[in-house]
Amino acid sequence: MKYILMMTGTKADCDSYFKWSKKDLQASVAFMRAFSKELKDSGTFVASEGLGFPDQAKIVRAGDDGLPVTDGVFPEAKEFLMGYWIVDVESPEQAYAIAARLSAAPGPGGIQGMQPIEVRQIMTSAPAEWQ
Amino acid sequence: MAVTGQPADDPIGRLLRELTPQVLGTVVRRFRDFAAAEDAMQEASLAAAVEWLREGLPDNPRAWLTQVAFRRMADHIRSESARRRRESQVAGAAAQTPEAAALAPVPEEDDTLILLFMCCHPALTPATAIALTLRAVGGLTTAQIAHAFLVPEATMAQRISRAKQTIKNSGVPFELPTAEERARRLRAVLHILYLIFNEGYTSSTGPDLRRGDLSHEAMRLTRIVHHLQPNDPEVAGLLALMLLTDARRLARTGAGGEGIPLAQQDRALWDRQQIAEGVALISATLPKGAVGPYQLQAAIAAVHDEAVRFADTDWPQILALYDLLRRMTDNPMVALNHAIAAAMVHGPAKGLELLDALKADTRLADHHRWDAVRAHLLELAGDLQGALSHYRAAAGKTASLPERHYLLTQAARLSTCDS
Numbered sequence: 001m002k003y004i005l006m007m008t009g010t011k012a013d014c015d016s017y018f019k020w021s022k023k024d025l026q027a028s029v030a031f032m033r034a035f036s037k038e039l040k041d042s043g044t045f046v047a048s049e050g051l052g053f054p055d056q057a058k059i060v061r062a063g064d065d066g067l068p069v070t071d072g073v074f075p076e077a078k079e080f081l082m083g084y085w086i087v088d089v090e091s092p093e094q095a096y097a098i099a100a101r102l103s104a105a106p107g108p109g110g111i112q113g114m115q116p117i118e119v120r121q122i123m124t125s126a127p128a129e130w131q
Numbered sequence: 132m133a134v135t136g137q138p139a140d141d142p143i144g145r146l147l148r149e150l151t152p153q154v155l156g157t158v159v160r161r162f163r164d165f166a167a168a169e170d171a172m173q174e175a176s177l178a179a180a181v182e183w184l185r186e187g188l189p190d191n192p193r194a195w196l197t198q199v200a201f202r203r204m205a206d207h208i209r210s211e212s213a214r215r216r217r218e219s220q221v222a223g224a225a226a227q228t229p230e231a232a233a234l235a236p237v238p239e240e241d242d243t244l245i246l247l248f249m250c251c252h253p254a255l256t257p258a259t260a261i262a263l264t265l266r267a268v269g270g271l272t273t274a275q276i277a278h279a280f281l282v283p284e285a286t287m288a289q290r291i292s293r294a295k296q297t298i299k300n301s302g303v304p305f306e307l308p309t310a311e312e313r314a315r316r317l318r319a320v321l322h323i324l325y326l327i328f329n330e331g332y333t334s335s336t337g338p339d340l341r342r343g344d345l346s347h348e349a350m351r352l353t354r355i356v357h358h359l360q361p362n363d364p365e366v367a368g369l370l371a372l373m374l375l376t377d378a379r380r381l382a383r384t385g386a387g388g389e390g391i392p393l394a395q396q397d398r399a400l401w402d403r404q405q406i407a408e409g410v411a412l413i414s415a416t417l418p419k420g421a422v423g424p425y426q427l428q429a430a431i432a433a434v435h436d437e438a439v440r441f442a443d444t445d446w447p448q449i450l451a452l453y454d455l456l457r458r459m460t461d462n463p464m465v466a467l468n469h470a471i472a473a474a475m476v477h478g479p480a481k482g483l484e485l486l487d488a489l490k491a492d493t494r495l496a497d498h499h500r501w502d503a504v505r506a507h508l509l510e511l512a513g514d515l516q517g518a519l520s521h522y523r524a525a526a527g528k529t530a531s532l533p534e535r536h537y538l539l540t541q542a543a544r545l546s547t548c549d550s
Contacts, residue, residue: 001530002281043259043290046282088282090258123532125388 002046002088002122003095005102007115008079011054020108027106035101039087044098050083086122095119143183146192147176151270152355154196156242159305162204165249166295167211169267171203176270243268244359245307247352248316250294251323254301259294260323261330266291269348279345280330317360321369321425324353328373332380346377367416368426374409375432378402389540390533394441406436427456446475463494467504479512499528503538510545519545 020028039045057080063069074080085102089095099117107113151172158168175196189195250264262280265271271279277287308316331345353370360366382396413429431452438444453469466489474482486505495501506521519542526538 040285041289043286043293045286088258088280088286090256121530123530123535125532 001090001092001095001124002086003092004120004122005085005087005095005099006118006120007082007084007102008118009082009115010077010079011074012076014053014055014080014082016108024106024108024110027110031105035105038101039085039098044087044089044094046086046088048083048085051081054078054080092119092121143180143188146188147179147196148270150193150196151176152243152246152268153241154193154200155267156246157197158200158204159246160242161201162208163305164204165305166292166299167207168200168204169295171200171207173266173272174203175200177272241359242305243355245305247320247356248308249298249303249305251316251320252298252301252303253316253319254297255294257323257326259290259297260319261327262287262290263294263298264323264352265327265345265348269352271348317363317366320356321353321365324349324356325369325425327352328377332376346373346380349373350377362419364416364419364421365423365425367412368423368429371409371413371416371429372425372432374405374412375429375436378405378409378436384533388533390537392537393435396441398439401436406433409433410437422455424456424460427452427459431456444475446472450476463489463492463498464500466492467495467500471504471508474508474511479508482508483512497528499525499534499538501525502528506538506541515545 036045036048039048054074057074058070058072059074060068060070085098087095087098089098096119099119103115103117104112105115107115154175155168155172158171159165162168178199179192179196183189183192246268247264250267251260255263262276265276265279266273273288273291274284276291277284280287307313328346328349331347331349350370350373353366353373357363357366357370378401379393379396380402382398382400383391385391409429410433413426413433416426417430431449434445434449434452450469450472453465453472456465457469467486470482470485470489473485483505486501486508489495489501502521502525506518506525509515509521510518522538522542522545526535526542529535529538
C-alpha cells in the first residue's frame with residue numbers, strides 16, 4: 001500500500017527558514033539526504049519532490065472566458081504543501097513510523113522540529129471484489 | 132507475457148521464463164550461493180535474449196543458459212576472492228573450483244520446487260517474497276516487476292537484494308524441507324502465489340492492464356507446482372480457484388474501468404473453456420478427501436460460474452460451502468461472504484443478524500466492506516435510507532478508486548429514488 005507523507009508550513013514558517021544558520025541548513029540537508037537514502041535502501045521509496053516557496057504560489061481559477069485568473073493573496077494562517085514523499089509499505093503503521101522520522105528532522109539550533117506530517121493513503125485502481 | 136511490454140507471443144521470452152527456475156536450480160546446487168546465482172541467472176537471461184534474437188535459438192537452450200550462468204558465477208567468485216581474499220566465504224563454500232564447477236556436466240533435475248520454497252520462505256515479508264518469486268522462479272526482470280507494482284526499478288532492486296540477504300542470513304540449505312515441514316512450507320508457497328494472482332486480478336483494468344498479467348504469471352507458476360505435486364489437493368484447489376475466478380475477467384469491469392458486481396456481469400463474456408477446466412479439476416480433487424480452504428473457495432467459484440443467470444445461482448450450496456470454509460479459516464472476508472450467502476438463502480434479516488455479530492471483530496469493525504455488505508443487505512430488506520448511509524460510509528473508507536466510484540453510484544441511485 002502506498003502512502004503520501006506531506007510536509008506543510010505557513011508563509012511565516014518559510015520566512016523563518018531564510019534566517020536559519022549555515023550550520024542548521026547543513027544539518028537539515030544532511031538529514032534529508034540520509035532520510036532519502038534510508039527509504040531507498042529499505043525498498044520503500046516511490047517518489048519525492050520539494051516545492052517552491054509559497055510567495056510564488058498562485059491560486060488559479062477559470063474566468064468566464066475560460067482563461068486563467070490568478071490570485072496570489074493568501075491568509076497568513078494558510079498551510080502550504082512544502083514537499084512530499086510517497087512510500088510503498090506493508091502497513092499504515094510502517095508509514096506512520098516513517099512520518100515520525102520526518103517530523104523529527106532537525107530545525108533551527110539543531111532542535112528537532114516535530115513538524116506535523118500529514119499522512120494519506122493513495123487510492124488504488126483495484127476494483128471491488130464482489131463474490 | 133506482456134508484463135514487459137513485449138508482445139505476448141514473444142517465443143524467446145517465454146522459453147527463457149520456462150528455463151529460468153530449472154537453470155537457476157542447477158546453478159545454486161553447483162555453487163551453493165543463491166544470491167549470487169540469482170544475479171548470474173539474470174545476466175545469462177539478458178545475454179540469451181540478445182544473442183538468441185540475433186543468432187537464432189541454440190540446439191540446447193537450457194545447456195547454453197546453464198553454461199553462461201556458470202561462467203558468470205565463476206567470474207563472480209574469482210573477482211570476489213581476489214577482492215576479499217581473507218573473507219572469501221563464497222569461494223570457500225563452493226564445492227569445486229569455479230573452473231571445474233563451470234565445466235562439469237549439467238544434471239537434468241528440476242529444482243523449481245526447492246526454489247519456490249526458498250523464495251516463499253516464512254522469514255520474508257509477503258511483498259519481498261512476491262518480488263523474489265517473480266524474479267527467481269518467474270524469470271521476470273527487476274524492471275518488469277517494478278513496472279507491475281508501480282514502484283521505481285531501484286526500489287524493487289533493493290527489495291529483491293534485501294530478500295536474498297534475509298535468505299542468506301537465515302542459512303536455509305538448498306534442499307527440500309523435511310517431510311513434517313513440507314506441508315507448512317507448501318502452504319506458504321501457495322499463499323504467495325495466491326497474493327500474486329490477486330495483485331493482478333484486482334487491478335486488471337484500463338491503464339493497469341499490464342498488472343493483469345501478474346495473474347497469468349501466478350497461474351503459470353501454480354500449474355508448475357501442480358505438475359510437480361499432482362497429488363496435493365490444495366495445490367489443485369488453488370489452480371482451480373484461479374482458473375474459475377480469472378474466467379470472469381472480461382465481465383468484471385466496464386468500459387470505464389468500473390467494477391461490475393457478479394449479479395450484473397454479462398455471463399456471455401465468461402471464459403467457458405477455462406471454467407470447464409477449473410470445474411473438471413475441482414470435481415476430480417474434492418473426492419480425494421483432504422478438503423482445504425482453496426478447494427472450498429474453488430468449489431464456491433465453480434457454483435457461481437455454473438449458474439447461467441445470477442438468479443439461477445445455487446445459494447444453498449454456496450452457503451453450505453461457506454459454512455465449511457468458516458470452520459477452517461478465521462478470514463473476516465469469508466465471514467462477510469458467508470453472511471451474504473445466508474441472506475440469499477434465508478432472507479436479508481438473517482444476513483443482517485450475522486453481520487451485526489461480525490461487528491465485534493476488530494478487523495471488520497472499521498472496514499469499508501462491512502458497510503458495503505450492510506448497505507447491500509439493507510437495500511434487499513427495503514431499508515433504503517439505511518442502505519444509503521452505509522453505501523456512503525463504505526465509500527468514505529475504501530482505498531480503491533473504482534470501488535469508491537461504485538459505492539457512490541449506488542448511494543446516488545438511492546438518493547434519487549428518495550427525493
